[in-house]
């Protein structure tokens with residue numbers, strides 16, 4: 001048995017590398033939390049099932065609009081997690097069957113806002129210094 005174990009170290013080292021490469025799941029866990037889901041459900045109840053950007057209430061197929069609670073100031077930018085004032089209800093799909101909108105957006109207002117926030121963050125990080 002002891003002799004077999006002496007063959008293991010190289011395999012273990014390879015395994016460690018693949019484990020280290022797994023992406024962190026912290027962000028996803030927040031959006032699955034009961035507190036978050038309850039808050040979004042109550043916001044939809046009080047504000048109405050309606051996209052707060054484009055006003056959409058129904059998908060093209062006639063079903064209720066799919067809404068996502070979105071942080072106006074994103075959590076990674078220091079926005080409050082559970083403050084209704086920092087949460088906007090955005091439509092999550094371009095159309096009932098996912099067709100792109102006229103402006104080319106595929107994921108509704110939520111995807112558009114997320115892409116915009118990401119671009120802004122990149123612009124901040126990579127902003128060139130003052131001229132001169």
Ligand SMILES: [Zn+2]
Nearest residue numbers: 051054091109
């Ligand atoms: Zn919308």
